[in-house]
Amino acid sequence: MTRTPEVPLLEVVDLSKSYGAVVASDNLSFAVRPGEIHALIGPNGAGKTTAIGQISGEIRPSAGRVRFQGRDITRLPTHKRAQLGLKRSYQITSLFPEFTAEDNVALAVQAQQGHSFRFWTRARRDAALRAPATQVLERIGLADKAKLKVTELAHGEQRQLELAMALASEPSLLLLDEPMAGMGQSESRAMMDLLRPLKGQIGILLVEHDMDVVFALADRVSVLVKGALLMTGTPQQVRDDPEVRRAYLGDED
Amino acid sequence: MEGRLTRRAVVHGLALIILVVLPPLADAAGEPFLTTVASRILIYAIAAVSLDVILGYGGMVSFGHAAFFGIGAYTVGILMHHAFDGTVIPFLPWDWTGSVSAFVQFPLAILVSGLFALVIGALSLRTQGVYFIMITLAFAQMLYYFMISLPTYGGEDGLNLWERSSLPPLDLYDEWQFYYLTLVLLLLFLALMQRLVNSRFGMVIRGCKQNEARMKALGFATYRYKLAAFTIAGMGAGLAGALAANHTEFVGPDMMHWTRSGEIMIMVILGGMGTLYGPVLGAATLLLMEEVLQQITEHWMVVLGPFLVFVVLFARRGVYGWLVGKATDDD
Numbered sequence: 314m315t316r317t318p319e320v321p322l323l324e325v326v327d328l329s330k331s332y333g334a335v336v337a338s339d340n341l342s343f344a345v346r347p348g349e350i351h352a353l354i355g356p357n358g359a360g361k362t363t364a365i366g367q368i369s370g371e372i373r374p375s376a377g378r379v380r381f382q383g384r385d386i387t388r389l390p391t392h393k394r395a396q397l398g399l400k401r402s403y404q405i406t407s408l409f410p411e412f413t414a415e416d417n418v419a420l421a422v423q424a425q426q427g428h429s430f431r432f433w434t435r436a437r438r439d440a441a442l443r444a445p446a447t448q449v450l451e452r453i454g455l456a457d458k459a460k461l462k463v464t465e466l467a468h469g470e471q472r473q474l475e476l477a478m479a480l481a482s483e484p485s486l487l488l489l490d491e492p493m494a495g496m497g498q499s500e501s502r503a504m505m506d507l508l509r510p511l512k513g514q515i516g517i518l519l520v521e522h523d524m525d526v527v528f529a530l531a532d533r534v535s536v537l538v539k540g541a542l543l544m545t546g547t548p549q550q551v552r553d554d555p556e557v558r559r560a561y562l563g564d565e566d
Numbered sequence: 567m568e569g570r571l572t573r574r575a576v577v578h579g580l581a582l583i584i585l586v587v588l589p590p591l592a593d594a595a596g597e598p599f600l601t602t603v604a605s606r607i608l609i610y611a612i613a614a615v616s617l618d619v620i621l622g623y624g625g626m627v628s629f630g631h632a633a634f635f636g637i638g639a640y641t642v643g644i645l646m647h648h649a650f651d652g653t654v655i656p657f658l659p660w661d662w663t664g665s666v667s668a669f670v671q672f673p674l675a676i677l678v679s680g681l682f683a684l685v686i687g688a689l690s691l692r693t694q695g696v697y698f699i700m701i702t703l704a705f706a707q708m709l710y711y712f713m714i715s716l717p718t719y720g721g722e723d724g725l726n727l728w729e730r731s732s733l734p735p736l737d738l739y740d741e742w743q744f745y746y747l748t749l750v751l752l753l754l755f756l757a758l759m760q761r762l763v764n765s766r767f768g769m770v771i772r773g774c775k776q777n778e779a780r781m782k783a784l785g786f787a788t789y790r791y792k793l794a795a796f797t798i799a800g801m802g803a804g805l806a807g808a809l810a811a812n813h814t815e816f817v818g819p820d821m822m823h824w825t826r827s828g829e830i831m832i833m834v835i836l837g838g839m840g841t842l843y844g845p846v847l848g849a850a851t852l853l854l855m856e857e858v859l860q861q862i863t864e865h866w867m868v869v870l871g872p873f874l875v876f877v878v879l880f881a882r883r884g885v886y887g888w889l890v891g892k893a894t895d896d897d
């Protein structure tokens with residue numbers, strides 16, 4: 314990456330979103346630099362998922378702007394943002410339940426290969442789709458489950474597949490909404506090992522509850538409370554901040 | 567697949583054999599009209615298979631599919647009408663007195679119903695769920711009332727065709743030849759759709775059915791793919807309509823009535839949604855039940871209703887699933 318750190322990969326400016334009386338995003342501004350893992354933390358209901366949704370384009374903000382690679386994408390529909398390389402995973406597993414694990418990943422690969430107005434060749438026998446899909450499944454440790462339907466996978470495996478799809482879709486910015494939610498210790502550790510090498514390669518906005526994970530992975534951390542940004546800083550700065558401790562870390566244990 | 571004698575292969579093989587030997591068998595049994603009944607079943611099977619592509623695979627609950635069936639039929643009917651009268655088709659910007667040739671009529675029927683599907687789909691697919699069901703229904707009913715109010719083409723009474731399409735060297739008046747033509751077209755259509763649902767395009771519309779939000783998040787412009795599928799399905803129904811016009815030598819607004827759309831949908835559900843071949847069985851089941859029950863009671867719908875509920879509740883993949891088990895047509 315030759316991009317200077319001054320040009321952020323993603324820039325969120327004064328993002329606001331209300332649901333009736335609930336302010337889910339309150340003048341939210343932060344930036345993700347190229348190649349960094351930027352953690353987004355905050356108590357339940359702080360507005361993390363809503364923020365991700367507005368960045369991915371699935372939720373329309375009431376006000377504010379979203380810029381990606383210097384380009385204003387506030388009005389761009391989701392699929393166009395995805396085509397620019399902005400990909401997400403979901404807190405609540407969001408897969409294709411009638412398909413196999415391999416089908417799911419292959420579909421993510423297919424999305425990267427131009428238009429799909431191809432009516433004749435059998436997609437399931439298309440090596441251009443299946444080979445990369447198999448590779449990602451191997452990387453994520455799901456190779457032996459490739460032919461199983463999503464509904465036959467254990468919860469942890471579905472979470473892994475959720476990430477596999479995001480990875481297979483060649484993101485330049487990855488929005489990960491609690492990727493380790495509901496995972497066991499060893500599964501979480503495996504996923505951390507998957508994410509760590511991405512540092513410096515792509516930008517990651519990581520919503521995560523587990524503070525050990527955040528402090529182990531993140532380059533910078535933004536803290537959300539009631540839709541508003543409390544602070545952005547290094548893990549160390551965030552950990553030492555009295556206000557953060559009071560608002561968030563304090564009620565962790 | 568690879569030549570193994572699976573339950574599915576047996577069912578498909580038997581079905582094909584029955585379909586191929588049906589006309590001589592019917593004649594031998596002294597019931598030649600069965601060939602005519604079977605032709606009707608095959609025609610509706612084409613319509614039902616086309617609906618299954620968008621309903622069973624694409625998750626688009628279109629309740630107006632008969633509109634495209636009717637447009638296909640009217641295209642043939644109108645071309646035939648003017649060719650016979652020697653009059654000029656009034657709504658065209660150039661002078662054309664229609665045609666009796668199937669080589670002109672059938673491709674045009676497919677094209678025109680495809681165009682209507684493109685326009686109706688473009689508007690309907692902006693909505694979701696119940697709204698989509700209602701708006702497709704509304705468009706079909708609009709076309710139904712439009713044809714009723716058009717005296718040029720018979721209005722409510724429809725148009726009697728003076729002849730069947732000419733398709734040399736075939737003679738469509740010959741019930742056998744008509745039957746085999748319909749069978750070949752159905753098999754061709756099935757083969758094409760089998761390729762389609764397993765292609766990249768097919769995976770996209772199947773993905774849209776299961777989780778459209780995720781498809782968008784992956785970068786698919788889902789609307790375009792659904793619209794293309796909707797248009798292709800409309801073209802299939804148009805072909806069925808063109809055949810139906812020839813079969814009954816009549817076209818009328820009832821071909822587009824919402825009850826007709828309902829029937830086609832019932833065929834898909836009965837036969838097995840998302841099984842491609844199931845709707846052929848569904849068409850056979852429904853139309854045969856209709857034939858038989860109609861002779862027993864005029865309230866045959868009362869028998870059909872519970873049967874349908876039974877199928878929906880206990881055989882999720884319909885008659886087809888019940889026959890072939892878990893097997894799918896996935897590659």
Ligand SMILES: Nc1ncnc2c1ncn2[C@@H]1O[C@H](COP(=O)(O)OP(=O)(O)O)[C@@H](O)[C@H]1O
Nearest residue numbers: 332335337355356357358359360361362363364
């Ligand atoms: N679709 C919605 N309708 C109404 N309220 C919502 C909706 N989505 C989120 N909220 C509210 O917005 C706030 C932020 O939610 P969310 O972004 O899911 O928080 P987090 O992901 O940080 O737990 C919560 O109070 C939640 O109840």
Ligand SMILES: [Mg+2]
Nearest residue numbers: 361362363404
């Ligand atoms: Mg959340």
